[in-house]
Amino acid sequence: MSAAEFPHVVRSDERSWADEAIRKITAEANRSADTHLYGVPLPEQWGIELFIKDESTHRSGSLKHRLARSLFLFGLVNGWIGPGTTIVEASSGSTAVSEAYFARLLGLPFIAVMTRSTSQEKIRLIEDFGGSCLLVDHAAEVYSTAEEVARTTGGHYMDQFTYAERATDWRGNNNIAESIFEQMTQELHPVPRWIVVGAGTGGTSATIGRYLRYHRHDTRLLVVDPENSAFLPSWRDGDPELTTGLPSRIEGIGRPRVEPSFVPAVIDAMVEVPDAASIAAMRHLNRYAQLDAGPSTGTNLWGVWRLIAGMVARGETGSVVTLMCDPGGRYARSHQDDAWLAANGLDPAPYTQVIEHFLDSGEWLEGEWLEPGEWRDLPA
Structure with missing residues (x-):
């Protein structure tokens, strides 16, 4: 039997090339230390720890x-x-x-x-x-x-x-969820109460949500979604065919349609984040924790602050983990630029005031924490 007789048979040189390609990718991973998990200071009396996993330190610069x-x-x-x-x-x-x-x-x-x-x-x-x-x-x-x-x-x-x-092994094999839990082992609250992520393809939330269930962790998954995205209304309404036809202004997350990799059943809660709030949280993080992040990280952070506000209000303690998705320098001419914000009708100032007031007082100014239509089946 030869490749000439059966053209669909993979030739030995092609298989050898694939073997070497896999070796190169595996070697690249072995050369790379895991990404940092930073602790972000919060008022000690809250009894809550916040950690941000900095995926921007990968060689290609992002999650x-x-x-x-x-x-x-x-x-x-x-x-x-x-x-x-x-x-x-x-x-x-x-x-x-x-x-x-x-x-x-x-x-x-x-x-x-x-x-x-x-x-x-x-x-x-x-x-x-x-x-x-x-x-x-x-x-x-x-x-x-x-x-x-x-x-x-x-x-x-x-x-x-x-x-x-489906490309990532959600059981473990050094996926992002396994990395988080390994890095949390020596913390005061090693099993997070919540992990907060956005959705672009849906792959990260699917991997983390499946990992939590497979390992029976008592951790809930919150997915934040920017304006114009189809993910939250689809999750809320149970409609996988829902579309908005509108692009997201927060690069990397939010889609005009529900992507095949989005797995709604593994998500415990979702919240829509105003785009201006994402910008406010992104910029505030740089001043507050000296972490220069992009706008999708800001979307995560706005969800984190609202989440922690609810924990403080109920007297809950524990840890919360979210992701720093990419560096803020990639957005110098867009989300970091005041002229670009003005041209897009985005004013982060009111949302910055909400964040700063919350961190100073523990009180959330923007109405009730649980707003109708934004959360569903939120465990106490």
Whole structure:
């Protein structure tokens, strides 16, 4: 039996190339220490600890480094990626940056399909890692365009939105949830009461939610969602086909449709975060804890502050963990720029006042903590 007689048979040189590619990716992971888990100071009398896992310290600079590694390994072990395969992705930025890094590691061409609104800093990072960018006008176009590019180039469409929840081993194997729990072992409250994350593909929330259930941890998962995203209304209404048709202004999270990797059943609570609140929390974090983060981290933090406000009001103690998704420097011309905020009608000042008042007094100013329609099935 030969490859010539059976063209679908993988030749030994292709298998050898895949073996070496997997070795390179595994070696890259072994060279990398785990990301830091920072403690953020809170008033001692609250009895609450807050930790932020800094995923921006990955070599490609974001939380998506883990996803990109998993997607490449998934493609390699499935035989979808071989020598010379063009890698194509539909991405708002950070996933594309990380995939461009791994494509360069393997010597493969990479094309990112993204909207024109993507920050210039992210486009430059993709190009610095050897990738190229194909810009489209609307978020809904990225999927079909990426599929077409992969077809015409004979490449592989990574499709993070479909494969994110299955490419990562949610049982363990050094996924982000296992890393959090290992790093928490010596803390006063080693099992968090809550973990707070956003959803872009849905893969991170799916991995963490499944891990919590598999290991029977008494930890709840809160997913925060920016304006215009389909995830929260879909979760609330039980409608997986729900769409908004609107792009998210918080890069990396929020989608106009419910992505295949979003697993609503593993989520304990969701909250919609105003975009201006995300900006306020992002900027406040830099002053409060000297951590320079991007806007999706701000979305996480706004959810964290509201969550902790409820814990303080009820006299609860324990720990809360969230993620720092990428560095704030990637948004110097957008979310960090006052002119950009004004052009987009975003005023973070009132939300900054809410955060500062809460940290000074323990009181949350913006109405009741549990607001109708924003939370569901929240355990006490």
